[in-house]
Amino acid sequence: MIASPVYRESLRRALDVLPSDLPGEANVLVTGATGLIGSAVADVLLACNEFRGTKLKVLAAGRSEERIHDRFGTRPDLEPFAYDATDAEVPAFKADYVIHAASNASPDRYMQEPVETMLANFQGLYGLLIATLVLSKLNVLAGAPVELTVS
DSSP states (O other): OTTOHHHHHHHHHHHTTSOTTSOSEEEEEEETTTSHHHHHHHHHHHHIIIIIOOEEEEEEEESOHHHHHHHHOSOTTEEEEEOOTTOSOOOOOOOSEEEEOOOOOOHHHHHHOHHHHHHHHHHHHHHHHHHHHHHOOOEEEESEEEEOOOO
């Protein structure tokens, strides 16, 4: 899909609505990088590098590094990161920003096991937030940036 001229033009146009004061250099962890939302977010960040000349490093997090590689290929501004949103244990990472787009949800799963599905997602988010607080002071992007400080 990334090779599609139509998709590449859509990415370039998406940059027109992003603020111009985004960091020029940062490590950004994107969870759910092989999912619908996470992959689009990662693509936009990588497009910033290509079209705006930023130096963003995308830590593309997903359950399968092989699927991450299949989706994005090998590139110097992207690093595959093994991460399962349903696991409370989060591997160590170094990032300036976290964009959490991972979920084990699907319409079927919500219909069959709604409580279990939501609980797993909440536990995964909790684990990610704890790891974020413990490992470093980060900005967590979830709609609007929120600055986290550890006292």
